[in-house]
Amino acid sequence: MVINYLERSAIDDTLWNNCISESFNGIVYAYTWYLDIVSPNWTALVSNDYSYVFPLPAFNRFNVDMLLQPLFTQQLGLFSANQITSEILNEFIQQIPQKFKYINIHLNTTNKYCGTAESIDRITYQLYLVQSYSKIQESYSQNTRRNILKAIAFGVDVIKIESSVVFIDFYRNHGVKFKKPKYTQIEKLINFLSENGHGEIIGAYFRGELCAATLIVKGNGKLIYLFASSSSLGLQKRAMFAIVDQIIRWNSESHLVLDFEGSIIPSIARFYAGFGAKP
Template structure:
């Protein structure tokens, strides 16, 4: 196998996106347009005419190259429609253009190296009623609570979502909110990111979510609840509505985490199971600390 390092200008993005879409482990984060948003000028390791793809997000400090997992991409690593063995994976890792890196592999990249991270997913291969039977009592109770408030589930336009999201969620700095908006708009325009919300009888939007729909995987990307929505457990109902919508029509619901126990408990309440991924770190100088 000949692995070629290709700089950004040399990458055929049409072939890249076709390969990511057909890859068994293809993820939204690895699409060229997504990478263009979060890591402009990204490069790649490519083998066998786009059969194997490994996006490279390089930064420089003191003229030294180093690799850092970009913001808003939980998993990258090696993608292919062929079987990815540990041996093939390490051939790519050995070709990384820096001795210093902190990178998140994806769930299909098998290795015993690095740190295992938790990601929770739910298989959508069963009818909704069967999915619901695996909900925890607490989850069912909160869905009933939210349902009693008269909410209606609705698609949202990009503009309506961003207005609600930025009003509700003040955790992210302005620069991050601009990047989040850029990613959502790029995905929305291509039909890979969708926006929805719960609207109260008083026309307030109390919970919103921008979610990905790519390669049979529904990704829980950008959720937010108002204070009223939190009190009414609105996000429980919003996730439940999506599971009704995509049961038997998609492969997985990807909750995107979490290592935080309270959040993980919320996800597990819907019957989610672990699908871990690995984080690799090497020669970590002080300026990389906290960048992952």
């Protein structure tokens, strides 16, 4: 197989995005428009016919070229509608230009790496939504059931939010803290996702006050739980339990997968698993 290293300007967006759309392991993080926001200087390894593509999130820090996994991009790696063997994956990895002196990237869940470079297995939690809501609910943990009932008793109301501005302001105040340049990038990503039909903002209100919110990213048969935050009031009222339960209720009996991504923080991993999500 001929593998070409391409700068961003040389990549054909239509061919690339068609590959991601048709790939058995395609995911929203790998579309050109997503990469352009989270990793503006990205490059790629591409087969001649674009049947295999491998994005390279390139950064330059301290005059050193490196590949670093971008924020809000859980997994990348090799994508294709064809079979991806360990041999094909290794062939692509061996073609990564030597100019990149440091590499820390996350392959996707279907990429089975058998090379010699140091690697760490990570966990992602997913919940298949093909069953009825009542059937899925049977897999909830007792703790999750109890917290959902508490949210209902408190009178927490879960609705879809049309305004990305409302969500961005809430996330800035109650989400993960970043420096200003990262917030600019976050706002650009949230706005693009919501304005182009790739994202859905869901909020929880207590007595008219927004107390928890999440942005679900939609694409390639998945609902990705990407941005989520709660105020102290939201934590007290168990609002995020109500939000996730409502997402499952709205999307049950579909061929979608609710992808919580993963977490090395035990309490967050327990939250995901409490809804029946499996690694």
